[in-house]
Amino acid sequence: MVKKIFIIFCLFIVLHAEDAFERNCISCHENLPSTLQEMFKRYLLVYSSENNVKAGIKHYLKYPSKDISTMSDLFIERYSIKEKTTLSEKELDDAIDIYWNKYKIFGKLK
């Protein structure tokens, strides 16, 4: 019994060691040919600034649609559009903030 509790505890610790982005995004995107970096650049190309990019991503995740997707038609035909997110507002914002900070251009150019 003690052993079972220890395993569940360890699993709980491991799961919560990952952040909202890693927990909710990476697992699905790992299987896609287009990287999260590529997708980020597509968002940049369309929305430009931090506020716009974040708002664009959030809106798409909440209301996924072919019409507002930044991905190519070929990609959507092949992999279709994602399911509507089930994440809470806070978790969604956290995941998007992490995504922005991970791939943003600011401070990376030389």
Add this chain to the structure above:
Amino acid sequence: MSVLKNKVTNSLLASEKKSLLRFFALYMAMILLLIIMISTYYYQTQEKLMLSQQRATLFKYGYIHAKRLKVLHHFFDERVDYPRDPRFKSAIYDIDYKSIFSILEDTHVKFDEEIYRTGNHIQFVKSLDDFYLGTKYIIIEVQDDGLWKDDIWKHILAYGIFFFFLFMLFGLYLAKLFLKPMRDSIVLLDRFIKDTTHELNTPLSAILANIEMMDTDAMIDKNKTKLNRINIAAKTVSTLYKDLTFLTLEQEKENEDESIDLKILIENRAEYFAILAQSKKLNYQFDLNPAMIYMDRQKLTRVIDNLISNAIKYNKRNGIVGFSLKQGELTIWDTGIGISESDMDFVFDRYIRFNQSEGGFGVGLSIVKKIVDDYNMHIKVISKESEGTKMVLTW
């Protein structure tokens, strides 16, 4: 109408000069303002012309830079080296005007203008439709060599000075043209006063001489009173005549300065006005010490006459006209109506009369002031309404 210019007219040039100077100052200020406005407009036009010539080059640089950003966007983040070009400096901003990367020397970017000068640089703002690396605005910056400004300044200075002097000459011509009617009126008035005073001289002298010669002992009292009235009236007109003559003729005359015994002169002039003083039942009060002064007798007489005349004219019945003399100071005082504090600043102005019930042109004290100033003397007015006035002359 032909009006002759004479010495009298020239004496009135001071007022003309004042008007001329005021008009001219205003006119030149406006001309200067106009030249500055035209120069500013010219400068701005030339600046715009220079910028429009630069625009094509900077647009080309902007296009090149956009292409390089596009490549960098696709290869980011394998490549992170911002594209640099020796011909220009650049910066990229996102749609919220946040700098993504900048190598500009002047970071004061004006996003609402396409091309502009800032300090020693020219900056061009190119807006992108595809936001490579999030870039909405590319700023291209080149050095402004300022050569275009040298020519503009040369033109502004040369044409500005030329037109300034041209308009100045035109202004002088205009001023003279505008002043002509005023000058004609003054000349006409001068001639009128001069002719009138000239015509007054002979009859007035005849009246005064005959009054002096009349044997009053043989007259009955009634006639004596009438003769006194004629004498007072004639002396009043005579004082006025002398003032007007001074204004129109004598003030331009060379001074014939001499040493004058003031005590004797004051006694004489007081005696001359005695009959006027008697008519108002005024008493003289003398405190005269010997005093000498070196000046033109005619002018000094005008000063004393006017001061005594005023002291009598504005006195109350049974009042006192006082004379106090010591070396360097003469005081003539009265127990008359006095001058209000608000009127005090204007006592020496020409044609100013505070009491309309008394006759005169209001020129007396202005003549006094002119003579006093000519001789670097000082006159002080001490007055209290309803109590009297004290005129203190110092030299």
